Amino acid sequence: MGEWRRGLSDDTTTSGAPLREAKHSKRSRHGVAWVHCLLASLLLLLPGCEAQGRLVDPPSRASMWRYDFSNPVDFQVRTLPSDDRVDCGGFVRQWRKNQGRCGVCGDPWDMPEPRPHETRGRYARGIIVRNYTQAQAVVVEVEVTAAGSGHFEYQLCPRASAWTQETQQCFTHALKDDLGRSQIPVNVTQKFARLRHVLRLPQEIVCLACVLQWRFVKRGTAGREEYRACADITISPVFADKTSVHYVYFASTNCSKPSKASCEVKE
Secondary structure, eight states, X not given: OHHHHHXXXXXXXXXXXXXXXXXXXXXXXXXXXXXXXXXXXXXHHSOOSSOOEEXXXXXXXXXXXXXXXXXXXXXXSTTSOOTTOOSTTXXXXXXXXXXXXXOTTSOBTTSOSSOTTSTTSTTOOOOOOEEEXXXXXXXXXXXXXXXXXXXXXXXXXXXXXXXXXXXXXXXXXXXXXXXXXXXXXEEEOSSOEEEEEEEEOOTTOOEEEEEEEEEEEXXXXXXXXXXXXXXXXXXXXXXXXXXXXXEEOOGGGOOOOSSGGGGOEEO
């Protein structure tokens, strides 16, 4: 009898072990799957790990500090300069939270106004960085700091003063390259590239405080991952008599460039 009970006990223990192992294995798989889902969600909410691009000529409000202008260093992520990460808050924030909307100069749409890179914001101090002439062919340069493809767009917003708020409705003057393209395709395969394009300013635009908007719309996302930057420029009229050109200073520009000519505007 004792042997029968002992055998039954042994059989029960042996047959129950796989059940316990199966339950434990199932719980383990569920736990691993839950952790994977959590990590994936966190990664979606974090800003991009790689930098993407910045407008350096004319230097944007985010990048002016690199070229001796009296402007704060742009810190978007951690404690490193991140003027190449002004990306509408990232893909998830722009498209899932803000329905594709973005601040005109690349700030997240849901940030309180004035947004950091927009007029009266932290990085927009009314400093004129370049002076151009009506209908001039200008060279613009962009540093792309990670591999990627898509297209660039450049648009102008003419304003009455450096403190007039820019809106997306104002950016209706598209600049075209020498091939007549307003959407310029780019394809960067290395980690860093400095891209140069020659653009023609509109014949009809003369302004004391234009904003040049750069947009990098990336390819390969369900929506459109996007980077933006704004630079403050002037566009002077073409004068037949060069001796009639004189320079005036705008106190609001707070210009601190070593060369005075880069801070002056013609009238």
